[in-house]
Amino acid sequence: MEGLTLSDAEQKYYSDLFSYCDIESTKKVVVNGRVLELFRAAQLPNDVVLQIMELCGATRLGYFGRSQFYIALKLVAVAQSGFPLRVESINTVKDLPLPRFVASKNEQEPRPAASYSSDSENQGSYSGGVIPPPPGRGQVKKGSVSHDAVQPRPSADQQEPASPVVSPQQSPPTSPHTWRKHNRHPSGGNGERPLAGPGPFWSPFADSQSGSAAGDAVWAGHSPPPPQENWVSFADTPPTSTLLSMHPASVQDQTTVRTVASATTANEIRRQSSSYDDPWKITDEQRQYYVNQFKTIQPDLNGFIPGSAAKEFFTKSKLPILELSHIWELSDFDKDGALTLDEFCAAFHLVVARKNGYDLPEKLPESLMPKLIDLEDSADVGDQPGEVGYSGSPAEAPPSKSPSMPSLNQTWPELNQSSEWETFSERSSSSQTLTQFDSNIAPADPDTAIVHPVPIRMTPSKIHMQEMELKRTGSDLTNPTSPLLVKPPDLSEENKINSSVKFPSGNTVADGYSSSDSFTSDPEQIGSSVTRQRSHSGTSPDNTAPPPPPPRPQPSHSRSSSLDMNRTFAVTTGQQQAGVVAHPPAVPPRPQPSQAPGPSVHRPVDADGLITHTSTSPQQIPEQPNFADFSQFEVFAASNVTEEQDGDAEKHPEVLLVEKASDPASSLRVAKTDSKIEDKTAASAPANMSKGTTPLAPPPKPVRRRLKSEDELRPDVDEHTQKTGVLAAVLASQPSIPRSVGKDKKAIQASIRRNKETNTVLARLNSELQQQLKDVLEERISLEVQLEQLRPFSHL
Amino acid sequence: MAVCIAVIAKENYPLYIRSTPSENELKFHYMVHTSLDVVDEKISAMGKALVDQRELYLGLLYPTEDYKVYGYVTNSKVKFVMVVDSSNTALRDNEIRSMFRKLHNSYTDVMCNPFYNPGDRIQSRAFDNMVTSMMIQVC
Numbered sequence: 001m002e003g004l005t006l007s008d009a010e011q012k013y014y015s016d017l018f019s020y021c022d023i024e025s026t027k028k029v030v031v032n033g034r035v036l037e038l039f040r041a042a043q044l045p046n047d048v049v050l051q052i053m054e055l056c057g058a059t060r061l062g063y064f065g066r067s068q069f070y071i072a073l074k075l076v077a078v079a080q081s082g083f084p085l086r087v088e089s090i091n092t093v094k095d096l097p098l099p100r101f102v103a104s105k106n107e108q109e110p111r112p113a114a115s116y117s118s119d120s121e122n123q124g125s126y127s128g129g130v131i132p133p134p135p136g137r138g139q140v141k142k143g144s145v146s147h148d149a150v151q152p153r154p155s156a157d158q159q160e161p162a163s164p165v166v167s168p169q170q171s172p173p174t175s176p177h178t179w180r181k182h183n184r185h186p187s188g189g190n191g192e193r194p195l196a197g198p199g200p201f202w203s204p205f206a207d208s209q210s211g212s213a214a215g216d217a218v219w220a221g222h223s224p225p226p227p228q229e230n231w232v233s234f235a236d237t238p239p240t241s242t243l244l245s246m247h248p249a250s251v252q253d254q255t256t257v258r259t260v261a262s263a264t265t266a267n268e269i270r271r272q273s274s275s276y277d278d279p280w281k282i283t284d285e286q287r288q289y290y291v292n293q294f295k296t297i298q299p300d301l302n303g304f305i306p307g308s309a310a311k312e313f314f315t316k317s318k319l320p321i322l323e324l325s326h327i328w329e330l331s332d333f334d335k336d337g338a339l340t341l342d343e344f345c346a347a348f349h350l351v352v353a354r355k356n357g358y359d360l361p362e363k364l365p366e367s368l369m370p371k372l373i374d375l376e377d378s379a380d381v382g383d384q385p386g387e388v389g390y391s392g393s394p395a396e397a398p399p400s401k402s403p404s405m406p407s408l409n410q411t412w413p414e415l416n417q418s419s420e421w422e423t424f425s426e427r428s429s430s431s432q433t434l435t436q437f438d439s440n441i442a443p444a445d446p447d448t449a450i451v452h453p454v455p456i457r458m459t460p461s462k463i464h465m466q467e468m469e470l471k472r473t474g475s476d477l478t479n480p481t482s483p484l485l486v487k488p489p490d491l492s493e494e495n496k497i498n499s500s501v502k503f504p505s506g507n508t509v510a511d512g513y514s515s516s517d518s519f520t521s522d523p524e525q526i527g528s529s530v531t532r533q534r535s536h537s538g539t540s541p542d543n544t545a546p547p548p549p550p551p552r553p554q555p556s557h558s559r560s561s562s563l564d565m566n567r568t569f570a571v572t573t574g575q576q577q578a579g580v581v582a583h584p585p586a587v588p589p590r591p592q593p594s595q596a597p598g599p600s601v602h603r604p605v606d607a608d609g610l611i612t613h614t615s616t617s618p619q620q621i622p623e624q625p626n627f628a629d630f631s632q633f634e635v636f637a638a639s640n641v642t643e644e645q646d647g648d649a650e651k652h653p654e655v656l657l658v659e660k661a662s663d664p665a666s667s668l669r670v671a672k673t674d675s676k677i678e679d680k681t682a683a684s685a686p687a688n689m690s691k692g693t694t695p696l697a698p699p700p701k702p703v704r705r706r707l708k709s710e711d712e713l714r715p716d717v718d719e720h721t722q723k724t725g726v727l728a729a730v731l732a733s734q735p736s737i738p739r740s741v742g743k744d745k746k747a748i749q750a751s752i753r754r755n756k757e758t759n760t761v762l763a764r765l766n767s768e769l770q771q772q773l774k775d776v777l778e779e780r781i782s783l784e785v786q787l788e789q790l791r792p793f794s795h796l
Numbered sequence: 797m798a799v800c801i802a803v804i805a806k807e808n809y810p811l812y813i814r815s816t817p818s819e820n821e822l823k824f825h826y827m828v829h830t831s832l833d834v835v836d837e838k839i840s841a842m843g844k845a846l847v848d849q850r851e852l853y854l855g856l857l858y859p860t861e862d863y864k865v866y867g868y869v870t871n872s873k874v875k876f877v878m879v880v881d882s883s884n885t886a887l888r889d890n891e892i893r894s895m896f897r898k899l900h901n902s903y904t905d906v907m908c909n910p911f912y913n914p915g916d917r918i919q920s921r922a923f924d925n926m927v928t929s930m931m932i933q934v935c
Contacts, residue, residue, distance in 0.1 A: 306910075307908065307909070308910055311911055314911075321911055325909055325911035325912055325920065328909045328910065329905070329909060329921065329922050336908065337909075337910065362921065
């Protein structure tokens with residue numbers, strides 16, 4: 001390079017600058033970063049800077065040696081003076097004022113911190129002060145932030161301004177101090193503190209930083225970044241160092257643990273800030289640091305930091321409590337006394353800013369709002385003064401906390417409904433209840449479709465019954481039974497014969513209930529109706545649980561019964577009985593347990609009575625007509641459900657099935673008592689059926705046949721038939737009995753064996769029926785209670 | 797549009813008191829102080845019932861010719877006293893209630909701040925801002 005002649009002042013100045021930039025103390029080469037900063041501070045257009053760099057040879061060399069540096073400085077002065085940049089100008093321009101570096105010349109480093117400053121005023125002051133170099137020349141300190149105004153006054157006074165400017169260089173590390181000094185010093189222009197150079201400063205800095213040697217174009221002659229204090233004590237790293245160097249000493253106390261660590265992040269900040277950076281934006285590095293700190297307090301990143309822990313943590317920063325309190329107010333967005341990760345980062349950021357001397361904003365800056373903390377998406381708020389009181393961003397954080405709510409809410413109705421449903425089924429005593437239930441559940445929530453297949457229907461018993469009828473006929477079994485279908489698995493096991501099965505299953509369920517009811521409420525019509533309703537309830541999924549197990553539709557029974565049912569239903573209001581009759585093919589006579597005179601037969605007979613009654617069975621065994629019926633009945637047991645359905649609901653076909661011979665007698669008895677009550681019949685029927693079915697695999701066919709016949713018989717025979725049906729069913733398996741009589745010994749013995757088997761079967765059935773009876777009684781009681789409750793209303 | 801707003805702690809010392817500077821503030825302070833007696837009286841009167849049943853809003857404590865004083869007590873016996881100008885007839889009871897509600901909410905926010913020690917004077921800027929918004933702007 002050409003020889004460079006410097007005046008004394010210049011010499012001094014330049015050497016100071018050099019030492020300033022020479023953070024590595026190489027005495028030879030200055031750090032590029034620093035140099036860039038410096039140049040930026042000179043407030044020259046980027047191209048000028050580039051030109052300077054080129055001229056001085058730095059570009060060529062790739063670094064700034066002392067000579068290059070001096071030349072560069074000289075060129076800066078030239079440029080600032082408005083002279084064209086020429087290599088020769090360095091020496092030719094006379095009386096060149098010292099290059100002026102605004103703000104931060106001395107403390108180049110803090111510039112990066114400018115992001116925080118965001119003081120528009122500063123900016124303004126800077127620009128005002130610095131921009132027009134020539135005019136400004138005279139004034140050493142143009143109000144700009146500090147430093148700089150090193151007017152190239154050849155006069156001695158220049159020295160002075162220079163010196164103050166220079167001095168900081170000597171202690172670059174203590175930028176904050178120097179900064180402050182300058183601050184006051186320069187007069188005023190900046191009244192603002194350190195926050196000088198908001199965004200714009202930032203960006204150029206950052207960019208230049210990142211760009212390092214080459215890229216600094218961003219310089220863009222922004223007003224020099226205000227001498228920001230070191231953002232956080234970041235270690236100076238060549239590329240970005242200058243900005244960050246938060247010297248431990250400089251920062252107010254440095255005691256905070258944070259400072260050191262954050263230094264690096266500060267670099268990041270700077271680096272990241274783009275031209276329109278938000279001074280409050282958090283860089284990735286910073287964010288990462290914050291997150292790490294967050295983890296030390298609260299390992300779960302989605303969790304909260306309680307207020308007390310946060311208080312301790314932030315108290316370590318040695319900020320005054322009042323300020324910490326204010327920071328808290330700003331950052332605790334949802335005012336819950338705890339900090340989420342975002343809130344914590346915002347608070348941390350604010351603390352760091354504060355420590356660097358930036359004033360706290362009145363409102364939370366937009367970039368710090370929860371959810372907006374991550375920079376990348378920062379809007380252009382760089383120009384805003386530090387306090388970007390945007391608060392524009394809606395409180396997104398809070399809303400985010402609520403998303404889970406709706407889902408929770410949704411589950412509720414389901415639960416409620418399902419529970420309702422269940423309970424309802426159990427209880428469904430009156431049609432009124434049913435309807436209510438209906439309204440409650442049903443359509444309410446598609447989700448609630450929940451468990452039960454077709455919650456909807458709980459129509460009044462009548463409808464239900466009708467439906468059952470329909471079903472029986474083999475028509476759509478969709479409705480009420482559908483739920484039953486799903487529900488009473490146990491019931492349906494045997495029922496699933498066909499579509500009709502559905503109905504039966506439903507019936508069984510219902511019947512189960514009804515049957516129980518029937519048991520309890522014998523003679524009453526209500527009971528029957530109740531039972532009917534029961535059937536509805538049976539549909540509820542719950543059936544299985546509650547006392548009367550859903551009546552098991554007898555597969556075979558259902559088929560045949562469907563037809564029969566129709567008839568029976570149509571015929572009998574009594575429902576159950578009709579149903580009963582219909583159901584158990586083997587028990588046609590029985591189906592109307594309620595009416596059947598058979599009751600007596602049923603009960604005592606259990607084993608036998610049943611048999612005796614079944615009209616159908618008679619053919620089978622004179623002595624044990626029941627047997628015959630049993631067999632049939634058993635077959636029907638499964639299908640009995642359907643019976644019951646028609647009749648009255650579910651007697652308990654399922655009950656029977658479930659309990660099996662729990663109470664054959666009881667069922668029968670019930671049937672007897674409730675002549676009208678379908679359920680009884682149903683109950684008995686199911687009981688019978690169950691008995692029949694469980695022990696044996698009653699041949700469906702015969703049962704069906706019987707059922708039909710039974711239907712016809714129905715009214716009285718029902719009960720008996722039921723019983724007999726059961727027995728018949730039992731016996732069905734032993735069709736040979738009657739024959740055996742007439743046969744030879746072998747046959748007799750065989751028949752004896754069979755009879756014994758039948759006995760055992762019946763005994764089992766008996767026990768089952770007994771259980772069913774109990775259940776039914778319970779149900780009955782509950783139904784009665786409900787009835788009582790409802791009665792007053794109905795009478796109103 | 798209150799003229800003076802005060803927050804009194806349970807032990808009856810002020811946590812926060814602010815009035816529009818148009819007039820002699822001391823007078824307002826005095827009014828607030830005297831109104832505390834009325835507040836206590838009201839509290840004790842209702843105190844026979846369970847605290848839960850006691851309503852937080854106390855209503856008009858006592859009117860003077862120039863001003864009306866309203867009171868509000870929280871469940872932790874922190875009292876809010878508000879002095880409004882009598883000439884401001886537009887203020888209805890509901891509005892007073894809503895103002896107290898806002899005060900209460902802001903006070904709660906201050907309490908949530910871990911850096912705030914109960915019993916300290918309230919120095920929260922947010923609280924100040926809120927109170928300012930409620931104070932009458934008498935130039």
